[in-house]
Amino acid sequence: MFIGYLLITLSIAGIIYFALYKADKKMYGVIAAVITLVISISVYKLFLEQIIAKSYGGSMTITVPEDTRFYGITWKDDDLWIGWYDDALKECIFKEDSKYNILQGKITVKNCHPIALTK
Secondary structure (H helix, E strand, O other), rough: HHHHHHHHHHHHHHHHHHHHOOOOOHHHHHHHHHHHHHHHHHHHHHHHHHHHHHHHHHOOOOOOOOOOOEEEEEOOOEEEEEEEOOOOOOOEEEEOOOOHHHOOOOEEOOOOOOHHOOO
């Protein structure tokens, strides 16, 4: 999905560059095309990646933090919530996955003993 999004973004940036190139404003065309690409890729990484992965079959990767064990994941509307268990602190941590830690929720349950991780 990212490739399709990138192709559309490159097409739009190319049209902007070509329009300004025809108007003898080559430098403005380059600047406008670069700004379009930076904004578009930032919007994808910050906001659209999860929505596309959930709704249109895209993909994304999540890394489990060191010294924790993964035990659950769920969608709540368009938000992805991940559950980790910290053995050292005996805490269950539910964290909303969001890129660059923007608008990210976190819930910590003290003295947690998840049944899914018992031996």
